[in-house]
Amino acid sequence: MTTEAATETRTASEAPTAEAEPGAPGEASTSGGAVAPGRAGAPGARPTASGPGRLLVAVYAVFAVAATSRAFVQIVTKFHEAPVAYLLSAVAGVVYILATVGLTRSSAAGRRLAVVACSAELVGVLTVGTLSVVDGDLFPDEAVWSVYGQGYFFLPVLLPAIGLWWLRRTARLAA
């Protein structure tokens, strides 16, 4: 269970990471004058799982495992106490898994998956966060997205924003 997300990432890590030189990722865009133009989709795209993306994938994987296992425990042991909150935890877990997988793939499909998952995550955390602030009774037990992820250092609201920014950035460099 715990290793699920990690084994998902195993295949993707074998994707070429040669272009990620130490320290280069941040500054790479300044020398981007001669980028191969017009190559549609994945082949020309900069891998989303290299450079800072590698760290992003790691944090996403942690959240994927944390949210999924927590939801699993809640649903198995005390589902009747707060079904809505626990089901939302499970949905959040699945979204994190999809985002992790999407970010580790260098293909166009992987990128699309990541964009959809991060967007869903952003909408989810903003909706649930706002609802939980307005009416605390809706989510009696702390869920991942309660109060914008307060229990998780507000990373749940920051992650999708960073993820979407990273996806845009890597796409632009590739274009």
Next chain:
Amino acid sequence: MVRVIAVAVAVAALLLAAGVFVLAWRNRPIGRAVLAGAAVVEALILAQVVGAIVLVAQGEHADEALTFILYLAASVVALPIGAWWAAGERSRSGTAVLGVAALVVAIMVQRLEQTWS
């Protein structure tokens, strides 16, 4: 939970995280010293697993057994998986990945303490 080991794991993991983040800050790859440090933390975690098994055999138990087992499992696999993912890329971010794994270990230990007492 053997408290002494839990504290040792937490302190060692936080030291490891701090050391690794300094390395990442200075843009250095992970070297043997860091891997040795990670191995020490991992050994402490395994000692804790043994300690927990002994305590359970003696009749003690966590409040929420399932949660406890999952946290324990997560603390065991965090560093190896983190090291593997970090090793895939010799860059600043690759190094930082191991720091994240060490932080996860520290958080897991803290959660373990909560579920035990």
